[in-house]
Every structure is written in C-alpha cells, then in structure tokens.
Amino acid sequence: MKEHVLIVGSMAFDDLEMPYGTFNDVLGGAATYAAISASMFSPVRLVGVVGSDFPPAVLQQMQERGIDISGVEHAQGKTFRWHGRYAADLSSRETIHTALNVFADFHPKIPDSYRTSPYLLLGNIHPALQLDVLAQVERPRLVVADTMNLWIHTERKTLEKLLRQVDVVSINDEEAKDLTGEGMLRKAADAIRAMGPKSVIIKKGEHGAALFDDDGIFFVPAYPLEVLRDPTGAGDSFAGALLGVLAAQGRSDRSDRVAMRQAMVIASTVASFGVEGLGPDRLLSLEKSSLAERLRAFEAMVSYGGPLPALP
Amino acid sequence: MKEHVLIVGSMAFDDLEMPYGTFNDVLGGAATYAAISASMFSPVRLVGVVGSDFPPAVLQQMQERGIDISGVEHAQGKTFRWHGRYAADLSSRETIHTALNVFADFHPKIPDSYRTSPYLLLGNIHPALQLDVLAQVERPRLVVADTMNLWIHTERKTLEKLLRQVDVVSINDEEAKDLTGEGMLRKAADAIRAMGPKSVIIKKGEHGAALFDDDGIFFVPAYPLEVLRDPTGAGDSFAGALLGVLAAQGRSDRSDRVAMRQAMVIASTVASFGVEGLGPDRLLSLEKSSLAERLRAFEAMVSYGGPLPALP
Numbered sequence: 001m002k003e004h005v006l007i008v009g010s011m012a013f014d015d016l017e018m019p020y021g022t023f024n025d026v027l028g029g030a031a032t033y034a035a036i037s038a039s040m041f042s043p044v045r046l047v048g049v050v051g052s053d054f055p056p057a058v059l060q061q062m063q064e065r066g067i068d069i070s071g072v073e074h075a076q077g078k079t080f081r082w083h084g085r086y087a088a089d090l091s092s093r094e095t096i097h098t099a100l101n102v103f104a105d106f107h108p109k110i111p112d113s114y115r116t117s118p119y120l121l122l123g124n125i126h127p128a129l130q131l132d133v134l135a136q137v138e139r140p141r142l143v144v145a146d147t148m149n150l151w152i153h154t155e156r157k158t159l160e161k162l163l164r165q166v167d168v169v170s171i172n173d174e175e176a177k178d179l180t181g182e183g184m185l186r187k188a189a190d191a192i193r194a195m196g197p198k199s200v201i202i203k204k205g206e207h208g209a210a211l212f213d214d215d216g217i218f219f220v221p222a223y224p225l226e227v228l229r230d231p232t233g234a235g236d237s238f239a240g241a242l243l244g245v246l247a248a249q250g251r252s253d254r255s256d257r258v259a260m261r262q263a264m265v266i267a268s269t270v271a272s273f274g275v276e277g278l279g280p281d282r283l284l285s286l287e288k289s290s291l292a293e294r295l296r297a298f299e300a301m302v303s304y305g306g307p308l309p310a311l312p
Numbered sequence: 313m314k315e316h317v318l319i320v321g322s323m324a325f326d327d328l329e330m331p332y333g334t335f336n337d338v339l340g341g342a343a344t345y346a347a348i349s350a351s352m353f354s355p356v357r358l359v360g361v362v363g364s365d366f367p368p369a370v371l372q373q374m375q376e377r378g379i380d381i382s383g384v385e386h387a388q389g390k391t392f393r394w395h396g397r398y399a400a401d402l403s404s405r406e407t408i409h410t411a412l413n414v415f416a417d418f419h420p421k422i423p424d425s426y427r428t429s430p431y432l433l434l435g436n437i438h439p440a441l442q443l444d445v446l447a448q449v450e451r452p453r454l455v456v457a458d459t460m461n462l463w464i465h466t467e468r469k470t471l472e473k474l475l476r477q478v479d480v481v482s483i484n485d486e487e488a489k490d491l492t493g494e495g496m497l498r499k500a501a502d503a504i505r506a507m508g509p510k511s512v513i514i515k516k517g518e519h520g521a522a523l524f525d526d527d528g529i530f531f532v533p534a535y536p537l538e539v540l541r542d543p544t545g546a547g548d549s550f551a552g553a554l555l556g557v558l559a560a561q562g563r564s565d566r567s568d569r570v571a572m573r574q575a576m577v578i579a580s581t582v583a584s585f586g587v588e589g590l591g592p593d594r595l596l597s598l599e600k601s602s603l604a605e606r607l608r609a610f611e612a613m614v615s616y617g618g619p620l621p622a623l624p
C-alpha cells in the first residue's frame with residue numbers, strides 16, 4: 001500500500017553559472033527536487049512557499065505527478081532565488097548571491113489534510129521551523145531531516161533539539177565533520193547518532209553515500225556517469241527518492257533493515273539521473289524502464305559473485 | 313596451487329612529516345609495500361635495489377614472509393629516499409625532497425629463477441624499464457602495471473608502448489584523467505582500455521577503487537576507518553594483495569571474472585589495514601583472522617539483502 005510522503009522545504013529559481021554556459025531561472029529548491037523524485041514512487045504532499053512570479057504550469061506539472069500542492073503557500077513578492085557558480089569539473093560551487101525573497105518569512109503551515117503523513121522529509125530550513133513542522137503533525141513513522149553548515153554554526157542548540165526528534169539525518173561529509181568535529185566519517189556518524197538519530201546517512205556526492213545504523217555501515221557507490229551536467233539538488237533528489245521508495249512499500253528502517261538499504265540503492269540511482277540534466281529536467285523525464293535498467297547495472301557493479309571464498 | 317608473484321619496483325626509506333609528528337627512516341617504496349601485501353597470500357619474488365645502508369634485518373624479515381630476495385640488488389651508496397609532507401587531514405601530500413640515490417641507476421635484472429613467474433607487478437618505474445622487465449621474462453599469465461604523472465608527461469610514447477603489453481593498469485583517478493584528458497572516470501577508463509589493457513583499475517584513495525573491464529564496472533568502496541595514520545603505499549599494498557590473492561588461487565581476470573572482483577575486495581581490505589599504521593608496520597603485523605573479520609564487515613557493508621525488488 002503506497003503511503004504519503006510529506007516534504008517541507010525550499011522552492012526556488014536558480015541562476016547557474018556552469019562551465020558550459022549560464023542558465024537563468026532554472027527550477028530549483030530542495031523541496032522541489034525531493035518532491036519530484038519522491039513522486040516517482042509514492043504520493044507526495046508538498047509544503048513550501050512561492051512568489052507571484054512562480055509559473056502555474058510548474059505547479060500543475062507537479063500535481064500531474066501526484067504531488068499535492070495544497071500546502072504550497074503563495075506569497076506576494078518574488079520566489080527564493082539562488083545564484084551559484086560551479087568549478088570547471090563541477091566538483092565544487094560557490095554562492096554568488098542568495099535572494100531569500102518570500103522565503104525569508106516562510107513559516108511552514110501544515111494543512112489538516114497533511115497531518116497524518118507516515119513519512120516526513122524535513123528539508124534544509126531553519127531548525128526552529130523544522131521543529132515547528134514536527135509540532136504540527138502526528139508523529140510520522142519515519143522522519144528524515146537535512147541541515148547545513150549555517151545552522152550548525154548559528155543554531156546549534158536548536159539543531160540539537162531537532163536531532164533528538166528525528167529518525168534519520170541526511171547530511172554531507174563536510175557538514176558531518178563540521179557538526180561533530182570528527183575528521184573520520186565513521187566517528188562523525190557515531191557522534192551524530194549519539195545526538196539522537198537512529199540512522200545517519202552521509203552523502204559524499206560523486207563518491208556515493210553511507211548509512212550508519214544499528215546494523216553497522218552500508219555503503220552505496222555513486223553510479224559512474226558518462227555525462228555530469230548539474231549536481232544541484234542531488235542530495236535532495238536522493239532524500240526524496242529514499243522516502244518515496246520506503247513509502248511505496250509501507251516500510252521504514254525501524255521495521256526493516258533491508259528496506260532502508262535497498263531504498264538507498266534506488267535513491268542513489270535516481271540521483272545519478274538527476275545530475276545528468278540541468279535542474280530537475282532529467283528527473284522529470286525519467287521513465288521507470290530507464291531507472292530499472294540502471295539499477296541492473298548498479299547491481300552488477302557491486303556484485304562479486306556471492307560470498308567471498310576462504311582466504312587463500 | 314599457489315603460484316609466484318614477481319614484483320619489480322622501488323625500495324626506499326621515507327621521511328614522513330605527518331600532522332601528528334615527523335618520522336624518519338620509515339621503510340617505504342612501492343615494491344616493498346606490494347611485496348609485503350602479496351606475501352600474505354602467495355610466494356613473492358622481489359626485484360629492486362637497495363643501498364649499503366639498508367638493514368639486513370628487514371630483508372631477512374621479508375624472507376621469513378616467503379619473499380624471495382635473490383633479485384634485490386645491493387648497490388654501493390644510499391637507498392632511495394622520499395621526504396613527504398602530508399596535509400592535516402592526510403588527504404593530500406607534497407614531496408619535499410626526493411633522493412634517488414642508488415635507484416637513479418636501477419636497471420632491473422630478472423634472475424633466471426624468476427623468469428617463469430605467472431603473475432607480474434610492474435611497479436611505478438620508468439616505462440622503458442618496465443618494458444625491459446617484460447623482455448626478460450616468459451610472458452606471464454597476468455601483468456599489472458602502475459605508472460605516474462611524471463611518465464605520462466615525459467615518456468608518453470614509451471608508456472603507450474608499455475600499455476599495449478599489459479593486462480591490467482592500476483592508476484589513480486588524477487593520473488587516469490591526466491593520461492586521457494577525460495574528466496569523467498568512466499570515459500577515462502574506456503580511453504585507457506582503448507590503449508591496450510583489457511582491464512583498468514582506478515584507485516580513488518579513501519573513496520575506493522573501480523575496475524573497468526569487458527564485464528562492465530565493478531566498484532569496491534574503501535572500508536571506513538576509525539583511525540587513518542599513513543596513506544603512503546596504499547595503492548601499492550592494494551596491487552600487491554590483488555596479485556597475491558589471484559596467484560594463491562591460480563586464477564586471473566582472463567579466465568575468471570569473479571576471481572578478479574573478489575581479489576579486489578580482499579586487496580582493498582588489506583590496504584585499509586595498511587593505512588592504519590605508519591609505513592608498512594600494520595601490514596607486517598596483520599593476522600589472517602583480523603583480515604577475515606574485516607572482510608565479513610565489508611560484505612555486510614555492501615549487502616542489501618539480495619536482488620532489488622521490482623520498482624514500487
């Protein structure tokens with residue numbers, strides 16, 4: 001039985017300076033990427049804010065994918081805009097300008113119809129707002145939260161309070177080190193788990209992602225691409241797809257170790273398509289058959305023919 | 313039936329400036345690391361050169377591990393010495409000084425008793441010398457070669473000639489990009505394979521290693537460590553263990569796809585121990601039982617409970 005995924009976070013336009021050209025007004029925002037990815041698998045409920053410049057056609061396209069947009073607030077003013085510049089090999093980026101616009105006053109309001117969503121993704125927003133979302137919903141079966149360096153440095157106490165209330169933290173490697181002061185990922189993950197979350201997912205971009213939980217460590221390599229076009233939103237696509245896959249099966253990591261690991265493989269593969277396109281365009285055009293084909297390639301990529309033999 | 317691995321390359325002393333202290337006269341050299349690792353699995357034949365300052369006790373220790381040192385040349389003068397300085401997080405290093413010493417005139421002489429070794433590791437030396445080794449031996453069943461940026465830039469033609477005669481190239485990610493001009497690893501690997509080697513192993517340090525061959529791609533993540541002490545020689549330990557494991561089973565990638573992949577997993581795990589110690593000390597003390605235990609942890613780390621389910 002497919003269950004609902006509630007996603008709260010930013011919706012944006014991005015101006016992207018890529019090594020191969022500059023692209024303006026690219027659809028962006030963590031919640032956007034996550035919702036598009038999750039909706040491949042499960043019905044999604046979206047909470048965010050857009051300005052009066054946000055095209056109705058985009059919202060309509062989301063609706064057609066099974067994303068409930070009744071929680072998307074329409075505010076007077078402009079939509080959040082991020083202007084970024086990527087390095088030549090796309091392995092790093094700098095922020096040229098951030099215009100929060102209507103996002104500056106964003107206070108997530110969870111519609112009554114959303115209150116009993118079994119799966120919740122708290123996108124990277126102020127941890128006080130993430131806590132406020134938790135206060136507005138019935139305790140979901142699984143809560144995944146993202147965060148960023150800004151909150152680690154400026155809102156430490158609030159972030160710590162949040163961490164005590166979430167099941168899974170999804171965080172990148174630098175942030176994990178920043179949050180814990182630990183240089184080794186494994187120790188950083190242990191330290192984060194000691195702060196509350198039962199599971200920690202550390203995202204390493206082109207180097208894959210690792211899950212640390214009661215069962216130990218699970219590592220999923222990133223699928224090696226022939227074309228990398230735009231890494232924006234890859235972590236959000238990953239998190240959205242992860243919850244979408246779990247929700248589609250009505251499973252969570254608390255009940256099922258295998259479900260979480262398999263969902264990570266699928267989510268990583270979804271994200272690998274996402275970065276092949278500019279903005280979310282490849283995600284929007286992705287067919288189940290293409291995803292299934294790449295999943296078979298992924299399985300071959302990590303298979304070594306069963307259990308290892310006894311040591312020679 | 314355990315077969316012999318012939319290893320040709322540098323033997324050295326390293327002066328290591330680590331973030332936690334400076335260490336002089338640390339045993340080093342690509343062939344040293346490779347031979348120590350390979351000898352965990354198979355008998356090894358070693359060809360290199362040492363100066364009159366090289367301690368007989370070290371050579372004796374090698375002999376006791378099943379390493380035939382009759383091909384180690386004793387030259388007048390000092391042993392090759394590398395002085396390196398590591399960054400605070402050990403993710404990069406710079407060369408402070410290289411004193412080639414007796415290594416400057418190294419011309420590998422393969423003893424008659426070594427000529428029919430089924431497995432050959434051509435450590436990173438001048439490609440003309442690597443070719444010279446190939447000319448001195450009966451065609452081995454499997455030839456693995458390493459190289460470096462210096463030869464890519466200064467000895468391109470000779471390197472290309474070498475590549476046409478080896479089965480497997482073991483190379484790090486930056487070198488692969490350098491050699492081919494391709495920014496995406498997958499394309500770089502394809503380009504290297506087009507130059508001759510049937511298989512390419514791209515080493516990514518803390519991010520693992522990938523094998524590209526006729527069967528596609530195989531990826532082995534690095535085991536996440538709690539302690540990283542010294543990455544020196546990790547790639548050499550990997551290559552040595554890879555050949556040692558294959559030789560111990562009398563298998564090669566040309567006959568057996570699974571053997572190569574399983575050997576990569578074991579070799580990566582051996583290398584993960586190596587970097588926990590300073591120089592090769594952890595490799596020298598490594599017991600089969602510790603290796604077996606970490607291999608079980610590795611298997612758990614990449615296992616997601618069998619084939620993926622149909623997409624939800």
